[in-house]
Amino acid sequence: MLRRLVTIGAAAFLIAGAAMAETPAYEWPLPTWMPPPPVPADNPMSAAKVDLGRHLFHDARLSRDGTVACVSCHVQARAFSDGRTVAVGIHGTTGAKNAPGLANVGYLPVLTWANPHMRSLEFQALIPIFGENPDEMGSTGQEATILATLAADPYYAAAFPRAFPDHPAPDLFTITRALAAFQRSLISVTSPYDAFKRQGDKTALSEAARRGEQLFFDHRFECYHCHSGVHFTDTLQTARMPEAEVGFHNTGLYRDYPAAVPGLIELTGRPQDAGRFRTPSLRNVAVTAPYMHDGSIPDLRAVIAHYAAGGRAPDHPQKDGMIQGFVATEAEIADLIAFLESLTDQNFLTDPRLSDPWPESHPARARRMMPPAGG
Ligand code: HEC
Ligand code: HEC
Structure with missing residues (x-):
């Protein structure tokens, strides 16, 4: 059996090798x-x-x-x-x-x-x-x-x-x-925070963003528990990880999540999965407003207010224990936002x-609908 698998593996490798030779x-x-x-x-x-x-x-x-x-x-x-x-x-x-x-x-x-x-x-x-x-x-x-x-x-x-x-x-x-x-x-992978954190460029972050980083990884705010690791999410797999990590959480957005989008429970049927959604990555989060699975939070300040209140519906029975609410000063909120903005990768x-490879009048894009510009 093992031998058979090895043979199949080698054949697959040869096929892949042949394909590689033909295309860069x-x-x-x-x-x-x-x-x-x-x-x-x-x-x-x-x-x-x-x-x-x-x-x-x-x-x-x-x-x-x-x-x-x-x-x-x-x-x-x-x-x-x-x-x-x-x-x-x-x-x-x-x-x-x-x-x-x-x-x-x-x-x-x-x-x-x-x-x-x-x-x-x-x-x-x-x-x-x-x-x-x-x-x-x-x-x-x-x-x-x-x-x-x-x-x-x-x-x-x-x-x-x-x-x-x-x-x-x-x-x-x-x-x-x-x-x-x-x-x-x-x-x-080339945000100012990456330059600061991974490439050792100490000038890449403002003082405010550096203070915001401390808050993000602080026990009062608890953000890093779910928005963890290199992509700021506990849902991750790389070519070198033997097992994937997957995180679904209820952040207390609604007392009753609408039937159209009830969360993980829709597919598992388990009551404990009500209102649970996959943790989004926070890379480039400053340019992806509005926020949450239904776009119901307009900006980062309002997201932080949501967490500070322990959720918009703080008494949801399935709300994650990490979301307890906290008191933050205006200056701290501004610092946390500066940190989140340092995750924007202009490159x-x-x-x-x-980018879009098609010429403007090409049928691939001539009648193509696009969202309103700006933001
Ligand atoms: C218990 C895990 C958990 C903790 C703690 C947590 N988050 Fe989240 N975060 C989530 C989940 C899950 C969502 C998506 C929820 C939804 O759409 O209903 C989310 C959504 C977000 C979003 C919206 C992203 C998008 O693309 O829509 C932002 C921004 C965010 N969190 C920032 C933070 C900050 C800042 C903190 C700390 C104050 C924090 N989170 C703490 C799990 C968590
Ligand atoms: C009409 C708007 C719309 C169009 C067109 C669209 N998407 Fe999406 N895409 C969405 C929405 C909404 C979601 C979230 C769906 C959900 O969670 O059920 C999504 C989710 C995704 C995801 C999952 C991302 C993640 O974080 O898990 C991928 C990948 C994706 N789309 C790729 C594509 C590709 C490829 C196409 C073209 C073939 C496409 N989308 C066309 C709206 C769109």
């Missing part, structure tokens, strides 16, 4: 202190695949009527969130949840706000394209038309064979794999490798 290898834009995210064995990274995924991510022709692309709700300048309270999909359909940012999404072992079973970027990509609750891109039943449109595009005619030499057609297998590879390349928000 992908180089992670990572410093030594940050290991790469895990990559599934059946979807190795390559520069060609990431570039293909970048084009698909920005291509509204993946939607039923050519008006909605992934970027319609995941905008680079907002760390791939959209500034709306809840997402707005095809024909203006609103969902019940806030679109999260996608910085370092490859390091998340579970995806979306409260679904413990959503464990693959490849699979997740199908939800916005085909999901009907909410209707985001509305493409169910349109598969053949959409694939034919992509196949006729000169960029894709060359890019799919380049990215998938053994499986060159645009289909759901290749589209979801390319989208996942691009999303694994959404890496944000990531403007990195041309992650």
Whole structure:
């Protein structure tokens, strides 16, 4: 049995090796202190695949009527969130949840706000394209038309064979794999706080942000208990971790969480999971307002007020024990905000490798809906 596995493993390695020889290898834009995210064995990274995924991510022709692309709700300048309270999909359909940012999404072992079973970027990509609750891109039943449109595009005619030499057609297998590879390349590790903390640049943080750092890691505030580790979330997996960490918590947002978005309980059925949501990363948090799974908190000051009060609904029976409330001065609140702002990675928000690759009048973006600018 073991021998058989070793043989299969070696064969897989050879196949991967052959594919690598044909397309340039992908180089992670990572410093030594940050290991790469895990990559599934059946979807190795390559520069060609990431570039293909970048084009698909920005291509509204993946939607039923050519008006909605992934970027319609995941905008680079907002760390791939959209500034709306809840997402707005095809024909203006609103969902019940806030679109999260996608910085370092490859390091998340579970995806979306409260679904413990959503464990693959490849699979997740199908939800916005085909999901009907909410209707985001509305493409169910349109598969053949959409694939034919992509196949006729000169960029894709060359890019799919380049990215998938053994499986060159645009289909759901290749589209979801390319989208996942691009999303694994959404890496944000060059904030001022990273420079200060990891590269030893003592000038990278203001005095206020340094005081805010102390407060963030202080027992009075308890933020670091859940927003822990390199990505400020207790939900993490890297290529070097044998086991993923996953954290879902109730922060006391509601006494009765609305039936449309009840938290982890929706899928587990366990009463103790009422109002529990996955801890979001705080990297780039200053540009991803509004906050929480339903976008119900408008800014960072109001988020801190929520925690200071021990939650908006402090008596929820499932509220996490770490959220007890605290007293903070105005100066301390300003310092904590300065610290959170030091997690904004301007390189990531403007990195041309992650930007829209399509010319303005191209059919991929000509009719594409985008969230209101500003913020
Ligand atoms: C209409 C807006 C909208 C569109 C279009 C959209 N998304 Fe999202 N996205 C959301 C919302 C809302 C969530 C949170 C869903 C939830 O928690 O159930 C989300 C969650 C995600 C997540 C999980 C992130 C995390 O932190 O767990 C990924 C990955 C993602 N989207 C990728 C994509 C890709 C790829 C596309 C294009 C194929 C896309 N999205 C299109 C609104 C959108
Ligand atoms: C018990 C774990 C826990 C503690 C302690 C905690 N958080 Fe959170 N945090 C969460 C969870 C879970 C969410 C998402 C809740 C939701 O959407 O319903 C969240 C959401 C947030 C958000 C919104 C992020 C977004 O993208 O929407 C910010 C900002 C935030 N927390 C900052 C803080 C700060 C600052 C502290 C300390 C004062 C803190 N948190 C303490 C678990 C925690």
